[in-house]
Amino acid sequence: MNNFSSEETISALTKLGLYQVAGGLIGFLLIGWTMINGGSINFSMILLFTIVFLFFGYSVYAGWLCLKINKKAFRHSMINQIMQVIGFAILGFGFQYAAGLYLTIGIDLTDSIQLGFGAGISKVDININRHYERLEVNLNLIAFALIYWIDKNWRKAKEEALLQNFS
Incomplete structure (x- = not known):
């Protein structure tokens, strides 16, 4: 169901869709590579791979809707981008997800205050009951910028739809 009329909005959705589908597909490749090279597979590994698969699958789904x-x-x-904007590790639990490019800036309070940076393509880091001493927070600058860009284009598309309904 297409309610968008401007070429600018359609172009923005196409670019966003290609980015999200590519990020999810790269994530799928990383899952496969990890499964092949990961050694023994047990129930908890299958559960973890399923969860990671769902995250990357959601990115592909969101991208497909855009396309x-x-x-x-x-x-x-x-x-999808909100899930990617903040990564954390606290009291043995940690989460960081990126489908596509990521550029993170973070603060690590584990031993002292340390500023950290990270960059890469598609990743999921889930820790449960591991590294209890670890205390850090990361902000994915690319996801943050995409949230702003999506919001701007979404507002523009809503205005277009309003104008189209009054015409």
Whole structure:
């Protein structure tokens, strides 16, 4: 269902869709490579790979909606990027997700205050009951910028739809 009329909005959705699909597919490749080279596979590993697969699958889904110029594309893309904007590790639990490029800046309070940076392509880092002493927070600057960009284009698309309804 296409409610978008301007070429600018359609172009923005296409670019966003390609980015999210590519990030998810790269994530799938990383999962496969990890499974092949990871050694023994048990139930907890299968559960973890399934969770990671779902994260990257959601990125592909959000991208697919964008490529189909679906009215839900901006909403799902926003959710996908919000899940990627903050990474953390606290009291043995940690989470960081990126489907596509990531550029992180963070603060590590484990031993002292240390500023850290990271960059790469597609990753999921989930820690449960590991590294209890670790205390850090990361901000994915690319996801943050994409949230701003999605919001700007989503607002513009809503204005277009409003104008189209009054015409």
